[in-house]
Each structure stands twice: as structure tokens, then as C-alpha cells.
Amino acid sequence: MNPLGFGDPLRLGPYRLVGVLGEGGMGKVYLAAGRDGRPAAVKVLRPELAHDQDLARRFVREAHTARAVESPGVARVLGAEVEGGRPWIATEFLSGPTLEEAVARHGPLDEPAVRLLAAALAGTLRDVHAAGLVHRDVKPANIVLTADGPRLIDFGIARPEHGLTLTTTGQIPVTPGYGAPEQVLGRRVTGAADVFSLGAVLVLAASGRRAYDGPHVAAVQYAVVHEQPDLGGLPPALHPLVAPCFRPDPAQRPTPGQIAGAFAPEGTGGRKAREVWRRGPLHEEAKAREAEVRRLTAATVVPGPGDAGVPAPSRRRFLALGAGGGLLLAGGGGTAWWLTGRDRAEPPAAGDAPDAALLEGGRGGVRPKPLWGPLEVAASGPLPTPVVLRDVVVFAARDGGLTALRVVDGSAKWTRPELSPRAGQVAVNEDEFACADASGRLSVRNASTGAESWSVADAGVALLLAATPEGVYFLTSERRLRAVDTAGRRIRWTVESGEDPVGTATPLAAAGPGRLAVSGTGGDLTVLDTADGRVAWRVRGKSSGPLGPAIEGDTLYAGGEALTAFALADGERRWEEKGYGDWGPPALDPEGLTVTGGGLAYRYRKDGSRTELWIVSLTSPYPSRQRPVVQGDWIWVVEGNHTEAGVSALSRSAKDRLWSYERENPGPWAVAAAGNRVFLLSRGRIVAMPTA
The missing domain is CATH 3.30.200.20 (Phosphorylase Kinase; domain 1)
Known part of the structure; x- marks a missing residue:
């Protein structure tokens, strides 16, 4: 020191x-x-x-x-x-020393100590994964050997030297020789990657040699992906226990629970295990x-x-x-696991929840079993769209305020009765959302804990419209449109709007680079400069009422009397498609655009080249004002508008409608999705559905 x-x-x-x-x-x-x-x-x-x-x-x-x-x-x-x-x-x-230091100074651990090390670390990884997290950097330098046993530290995708865990440009996203092949290749990472890393840790602990080594980083990473680990120094009894951790297919690796059970020596209770470290x-x-x-x-x-x-x-x-x-x-040797949060009782935070398992295909007319729910915990009536961030889904609570459920199992995470359900909630970044209390105070909160990150007391929020990491946009009770700067945490500008924040129909909006697009109750599409609130361009009578626009990059997509792609900066029409009636709000995904109109659902390329995806009659010729939701191979569409009847799942690959959820339920509905889960809210209930 x-x-x-x-x-x-x-x-x-x-x-x-x-x-x-x-x-x-x-x-x-x-x-x-x-x-x-x-x-x-x-x-x-x-x-x-x-x-x-x-x-x-x-x-x-x-x-x-x-x-x-x-x-x-x-x-x-x-x-x-x-x-x-x-x-x-x-x-x-x-x-205590790290495992890396201990092996360097004192040599490999004996077999009983390795077994206890494996069982303890596997038990910790089981707890990590149960919290919906993947450690991603299990290695000897991140394991401290204390007098009470091994402790896992430094949860991060990558970390610079000396235990600091923020990644800088040019750094390798995994520790060479310990990151799993899927991490090296930049593929989706699950808890199985931690199991691979644990195997590499145990090889070093038991043999003093690395499972993968080479003259330079590239050679080590190549070996991880294409070669077998060096297990020659392992005691024979440990070889069959460690080897499965290195299977190339993550699904074939053992779970932390299986590892803990396999490595625990017979008759080793908690007291005896602690004695090894004492x-x-x-x-x-x-x-x-x-x-x-x-x-x-x-x-x-x-x-x-x-x-x-x-x-x-x-x-x-x-x-x-x-x-x-x-x-x-x-x-x-005094390295510690770095955490945060105010020093008071709050629900534990979390990283991203693991994605739900995908269904294999999907049969027409057969509704899959919900992942969880329905639960009668939501407010009734028209609802703002829920926010899904990290490990929770946030929405208006049945008994007032806002509540958050864990996306994995629907269990309660937190409830904040002081927050306004009518004002709604919008995501600010991948960790936080904006909301308001009854006084109109703007509050930006951590989604996973509900704890307040910062606030603006005199904001006057009546209805939240949109947010980006740079700004939060909302209506005041005086029918003004206002922006709050997230960096300065102060009001950036206020302009007159004339929109009613508490009417039966309220405006809908989307924010993008330098622009805020507002679809008003009269059907006008107004695009403002986010720097000063001045109108950049406007289309009168774009729709018969508020219809949510969608922004991607420098393009704005809007339904209404025509499905139109505008240049976001100046409103130039890049392409347009007329229909046999009004178009609903478009939904964007990496492969294309989905929209309903004239009782049909259509799939488009974003450049305007229409690809007819479904020829299926919906329950109403009127397009729903609820935006379709794309998740996995399925696209979820609220059927109709004036005569809503359930939510249907449409298959992108099969080009067909598969089934409907609560066909007899006219709504209103609110739909949100993330992580292969689709959340449906109606009549005070919320249910989580799988996708394929």
C-alpha cells in the first residue's frame, strides 16, 4: 500500500x-x-x-x-x-491474498482445498445467477482467500489493472485464458460462461498452470476457441470434474449447483470447510x-x-x-468488490435479467403457457406503456403509485405509492426512468431499486412524453411543453402547446437526435428542436388523433392517412405508402417495420419496399393505437381499436397469425417487451408471455 x-x-x-x-x-x-x-x-x-x-x-x-x-x-x-x-x-x-497471489507464493492447493474452493465458488456463482446476473470476469485475481473462505470480487465485463473495472478504448473485453469462447467471439453470454471461467480457475489452483497459455494474447484467445485446455497437471480424481466446464457448447456445461454438489468432499460441513482456510x-x-x-x-x-x-x-x-x-x-491483496447505493435500506439492484428461453416454433391456435401471471396488481383503465429495464417491469400499481415486478418470476421488487400513475413513466437510459409525484416534481429513478437518482422540484410534470439520456420531455398542467436537461438537471425550455395532459386522448411522442416528435390530439405531427423548443417542421392532419411516431437514426416513421418516412431534421418525405384506411403506429426492429391498416398487418423494409407478410383479417378494420411489439420471431398486435379483442401473436417466419390472448377482452391494453418476454396489461392484470 x-x-x-x-x-x-x-x-x-x-x-x-x-x-x-x-x-x-x-x-x-x-x-x-x-x-x-x-x-x-x-x-x-x-x-x-x-x-x-x-x-x-x-x-x-x-x-x-x-x-x-x-x-x-x-x-x-x-x-x-x-x-x-x-x-x-x-x-x-x-x-487476504488473491488466489493468483497465493498460488504464485505458496504453490498449488492440495486436492481437499481445491474441492472446497470449487464448491464455495460454485455456490457463489449460483447466487449470482439467481440474481439474474453473469459475472463475466471470474479469474484468480478476482478471488480473495480470506480466513473465512474464498470471496468473489469485481463484477464487470472487463477491468483495467489494480481492480478498477471500467473499460477503456482498446481493452480486451475478457481476460485472456479465462473468458469463455462465446465471450471471445462476441456472442451472447449466459451463466455458462462463468462456469467455463471457473474451470480455468480450478486448473490454476490445482496445478499452478494455466488451462490456456501462449506467447501473446491472440494466441491464447485462439486456443480458447479452437483448442482443448491443458489439464495435465490436475490430480486424476479432479480431471473428470473439471473437464466438463470447458465444453464448447455452453448448454453442455454443468450448472453451478451441479459443480457444488460434485466437488464437495464427503462429510465436509460448514465447520470443516472453514477449517481449511483457518x-x-x-x-x-x-x-x-x-x-x-x-x-x-x-x-x-x-x-x-x-x-x-x-x-x-x-x-x-x-x-x-x-x-x-x-x-x-x-x-x-486488499482488493474488494466495488458496490454502490446510499447507505439505507433499499431493495437490491440488479443487472440485466437473463433472457427467457425461446419456444420451439409455435402452433397456430395453441396459446403457450404464460411465464407467470396473470397477477391482479395493476391499475385499471387506460394505462401508460410499462417500462422494462434491467431486471424489472415498471407500471401503475393497483393501489396507487408505481410498482416494479421482477421480469423473471413476477415477484414484487418495489412499490412507490407517492409517484403519480397518471403522469406515466419513460425510460431515460438503460438503467433509469423518469416519473413524477402528485406535486409535479420530476423524479429520475433507478429502475431496479426505485431509488431516486435526481429530481427537479419545480418541473410541473403532468404527463411524461419521451426521454433520452440528454433530456426529459413532458406536458405541464398549464398545457405547456417542457424539457429538462439531464446533465444540468434543470429546465431547458418551455413552450406553449395547447395539448391537454389529462384528457381522454393525450398526445404521444418520440425523441431522437436533436428532435422531439409530438403527435397531438388533433392529429398534427409537430417536430421540435430539442435545443430550444422551436418548431422545426410540422405536418397538419397527419392522423385522426394521437398516434405514436417512431424514430431510428435520422428517419422518423409515422402512420395516419399514409405510412410515411420523413427525414428527421427537416421533414422531407423519403417514401410514403397509401392504404385503404388509416395506418396504425409503426414498430421498428433491426430487420424491418411492422404496421397495421385496413384490417391487415404488413411488414415493410425500412426503405419503403413493401413485403406482404400476412394476409389475415383482424377483428376490426380500424388500426389499434397500440404499437405492435416485436420479440423473437413473434410480433404482438392489439386487435382493433374501437372494438379491441385480445392480443394476437404473428409469426414473422411463418407469415401467419398463430393465436390470440384473451380474444374476448376488448381492452384497453398496454404492451411492452424485452428479453424474450412480452408483458400484457389489461383490466388490472399483468401477464408475462414467452416468444419463439
Whole structure:
């Protein structure tokens, strides 16, 4: 550990900093002491990087991800805050060498220790995966051997040296020799990738050799994808247990639960397992580190603001402590798992939930079994579209306010009764959504916890319309259109609109690069400059009422009297398709555009080359004002408008309608989707359906 420098802070929140555990291009990790003298590890972004919103967002996202894991195999969150624009995260300090250091200094572990290591790490991975996460960077440097057993640290896709976990340009997204083949190839990653990495960890622990090695990174990555691992140094009894972890097909690898059961030695209970880590040179090293750290941090017990008692030590005292002679914290042995969140009781956050399994094909007329639900937990009547972010779906709650259910099983995650269901909710970025309370205060919240990230008290929100990472757009009760800047967290502009935010029909909108498109209740399509709120261009009478536009890149797509693709910047018509009646709102996906009109559903190329996908009569010739939802091979369409009757699943590949959900239900409906799950809300109920 290095002493504090003159550019280092002395205190962050309730923590006094003692010394520098490590640093890299993104930030520093400090040894710190709480007010009670207990040690903590505090990670801080460098001042010159703290203003970078993307880096700060990723810093916070990684931190929130950890809180989802409720496991003794990871470190406990102590607190976090953003002070003076510098985010910091504090966790319990882990005393002990990393597995990488232990093998380098003391040689391979014996077979019983490897078995216990495998069982403990597999149990932790089981907890990680149960929280809907994939660690993605399981390796010896991310495993700390404490006196109570191994602890998994540093949940991140990739991390620079010294335990800092933000990726910079040009960095390899996986650790060579430990990332699974699907990670190396940039394919979809599941928990099976962690199993592959665990196998590589166990090879090093048992043999002192890497499963994959080579003269340079490219050679190692090539070997991971195309060659067999080197298992020659494994004890014969472990070979058949470790080898299945390296199967090329992720689906053929064992689960963490199976690994934990296979490796646990017979008769090894919790007490006996702990004894392995409480004897020998590893234990002695861990205890020596722990004693020295406690001595240093106990010497820095200080009162917080307003506290009485021991005076804060001087700068010179801190430097002397940091430079202490016999300190045993070199090389990252005090590395900790970096988390965030305010130091109060909140639901655990999470990363992205694992995608639901796809159905094999789909038979016409046969409705699949719901993934979960229906649950009678939603508000009744016309509803704003739910928001699906990370591991939750957010919508208006039955008993008032907003609520979030876990997308995996429909269990309750959080409820915020103070939030306005009428104002709605819109995604701001991949972690946060915007909402409002009854007073009109704009609130931007973490979707997974419901915790408030920031707010604007005098915003006057009556109805949220759209949001991007740069701005949030909404109507006020005075029928004004207003924008709030997300970077400055202040009102950017306000313009007159004349739109009613609480009528039976309210405007619909979409935001894109430099433009906000609003489809008003009178059918006009108005596109404003997001910088100042001035009208960039307008199409009068585009539809008979509000109809949600769609934006992709520099093109805006809108239904109504014609299906039209406009240049987003100036409204130039790039192509247009007339129909036998009004067109509904278009839905975009990477392969094309889906829209209903004249009692039929159509599939288009985005350049306007129509591909007739379905010739099927819907229950009404009127297009639904609900946008189709594309998920997997299926496209979900609310049938009709004035005479809505259920939600139908249409197959893109089979070019046919397969089945309808609640055909007898005239709605109104709200539909949202993500991760191979489709969420249908109607009559106070929500159900999650699979796709193919």
C-alpha cells in the first residue's frame, strides 16, 4: 500500500482515507476507516473523469449490479455517495491474498482445498445467477482467500489493472485464458460462461498452470476457441470434474449447483470447510494483513460532522500511517468488490435479467403457457406503456403509485405509492426512468431499486412524453411543453402547446437526435428542436388523433392517412405508402417495420419496399393505437381499436397469425417487451408471455 499523496482526499463521507491500495487509468482504491475504526475499501473515479457522464453511469451501473447478489461469497456494501462530482463506493475490506497471489507464493492447493474452493465458488456463482446476473470476469485475481473462505470480487465485463473495472478504448473485453469462447467471439453470454471461467480457475489452483497459455494474447484467445485446455497437471480424481466446464457448447456445461454438489468432499460441513482456510500459510498471511489493517484504521477513528470526541488526525499522521514499515498489503491483496447505493435500506439492484428461453416454433391456435401471471396488481383503465429495464417491469400499481415486478418470476421488487400513475413513466437510459409525484416534481429513478437518482422540484410534470439520456420531455398542467436537461438537471425550455395532459386522448411522442416528435390530439405531427423548443417542421392532419411516431437514426416513421418516412431534421418525405384506411403506429426492429391498416398487418423494409407478410383479417378494420411489439420471431398486435379483442401473436417466419390472448377482452391494453418476454396489461392484470 502506498501513502496518501497531496492530491488525495482525506475524507469521503464518514470514511477517513489511510492509504492507496491501487490505482489505474480510471481511478484509485483507498484503504479507509469508518467512524468506528472498522476498515473499508473505497473506490473513487479520477477527478478528470468524473464529469464524463458515460463513465460515471457505468461506474454506478456496475455498483448497482452487485447489490443484487445476496451471498456470503461476496463483500458487503457499506455506503456510497457523489461528493463534489466525484462518485465513491465503499465496501467491507477483505483481508487476504488473491488466489493468483497465493498460488504464485505458496504453490498449488492440495486436492481437499481445491474441492472446497470449487464448491464455495460454485455456490457463489449460483447466487449470482439467481440474481439474474453473469459475472463475466471470474479469474484468480478476482478471488480473495480470506480466513473465512474464498470471496468473489469485481463484477464487470472487463477491468483495467489494480481492480478498477471500467473499460477503456482498446481493452480486451475478457481476460485472456479465462473468458469463455462465446465471450471471445462476441456472442451472447449466459451463466455458462462463468462456469467455463471457473474451470480455468480450478486448473490454476490445482496445478499452478494455466488451462490456456501462449506467447501473446491472440494466441491464447485462439486456443480458447479452437483448442482443448491443458489439464495435465490436475490430480486424476479432479480431471473428470473439471473437464466438463470447458465444453464448447455452453448448454453442455454443468450448472453451478451441479459443480457444488460434485466437488464437495464427503462429510465436509460448514465447520470443516472453514477449517481449511483457518490453518497453514494462507491463513497466517490473511490474519497478518487483517491485524495490520485494523491497527492502522483503529488509529484513525474520527468524529463525523457534529460529533464530539477524538479530534481528526493531522495530514502528517495519515502519511506516516500510510508509509508504515511492515505493511502486508502489496499487490492488491486488499482488493474488494466495488458496490454502490446510499447507505439505507433499499431493495437490491440488479443487472440485466437473463433472457427467457425461446419456444420451439409455435402452433397456430395453441396459446403457450404464460411465464407467470396473470397477477391482479395493476391499475385499471387506460394505462401508460410499462417500462422494462434491467431486471424489472415498471407500471401503475393497483393501489396507487408505481410498482416494479421482477421480469423473471413476477415477484414484487418495489412499490412507490407517492409517484403519480397518471403522469406515466419513460425510460431515460438503460438503467433509469423518469416519473413524477402528485406535486409535479420530476423524479429520475433507478429502475431496479426505485431509488431516486435526481429530481427537479419545480418541473410541473403532468404527463411524461419521451426521454433520452440528454433530456426529459413532458406536458405541464398549464398545457405547456417542457424539457429538462439531464446533465444540468434543470429546465431547458418551455413552450406553449395547447395539448391537454389529462384528457381522454393525450398526445404521444418520440425523441431522437436533436428532435422531439409530438403527435397531438388533433392529429398534427409537430417536430421540435430539442435545443430550444422551436418548431422545426410540422405536418397538419397527419392522423385522426394521437398516434405514436417512431424514430431510428435520422428517419422518423409515422402512420395516419399514409405510412410515411420523413427525414428527421427537416421533414422531407423519403417514401410514403397509401392504404385503404388509416395506418396504425409503426414498430421498428433491426430487420424491418411492422404496421397495421385496413384490417391487415404488413411488414415493410425500412426503405419503403413493401413485403406482404400476412394476409389475415383482424377483428376490426380500424388500426389499434397500440404499437405492435416485436420479440423473437413473434410480433404482438392489439386487435382493433374501437372494438379491441385480445392480443394476437404473428409469426414473422411463418407469415401467419398463430393465436390470440384473451380474444374476448376488448381492452384497453398496454404492451411492452424485452428479453424474450412480452408483458400484457389489461383490466388490472399483468401477464408475462414467452416468444419463439
